[in-house]
Amino acid sequence: MIALVAIGLIVGGALWRAGKSESGWRFAPLRATGVIAGGVFRIGVVVASIMFAVVVAVAIGALRTTFQ
Template identity: 75%
Template sequence: MIGLVAIGLIVVLALWRAGKSETGWRFAPLRATGVIAGVVFRICVIVASIVFAFFFAAVAGALRSNF
């Protein structure tokens, strides 16, 4: 449920930001798609960074405990 609310908020925010341009709402869905893709890319980069940090910490911990 929380995920659906978050996705809904991202879509509403993207449409709102896309409609703020000088051309108005004519091409807002296309710009909103770009905004959503940018947000999803940023979230994926953040999640991948956190996963990499955990992996690196686990490997470092394993190597440290063996010596």
């Protein structure tokens, strides 16, 4: 239920932001889709960067250990 509220707030915010332009609300849903897609892409890039950093750190840690 909390996820649905969060998704609703994100979509509502994107529509509100997209409607504030010189062309008004006519193309707001299309622009809102672009805003949401851009946000999802940014989040994906951040998550992928963190995962890559963890993999590199684990690899470096494994290479530095001494196998005795």
